[in-house]
Amino acid sequence: MPLLLTGQAFRRDLEANGCLAVQAPLEGGAETRLLRRLRGAGYSTRMTSARGLGDPEVFLTQKHGIRPPHLGHQSVGRGAAVGEVQEVAPQLGDLFESDAPVALWLLEGQVLSRSELLSLCDLCKREPRLRIIVEMGGARSLKWEPMTTYLKA
Known part of the structure; x- marks a missing residue:
């Protein structure tokens, strides 16, 4: 699993798109590995739940x-x-407060409406340092795609 060893492809896609929809294994572990790789690349990271988010x-x-x-x-x-x-x-x-790029991992993103997900994409466009990863459900293996592509499907 070279993806979990380096996280290069994930980081490239995150930096290119700003907002990613992720389907991670339900056993967990993939998100913390990727966040650790992002922290190693200079990102400030935060993980939180999308439940009760209100206006994102x-x-x-x-x-x-x-x-x-x-x-x-x-x-x-x-x-x-x-x-x-x-x-x-x-x-x-x-x-x-610092100049480092910021990565936010939102758990349980499937509870967010389409308009809330679009507002997260717009927020990433307005704030160039912000990158958002939204966990949209579970899968047998780690998969991701740009949020705009996910919303078109």
């Missing part, structure tokens, strides 16, 4: 508000009826 661009790159679950408690007289808004830092904010 805002969640990943901008300061935004969240409302925690109320858990049955009422806040009478304070904040909105649905709870107080808490400000949180962007998921990738600290990675953009």
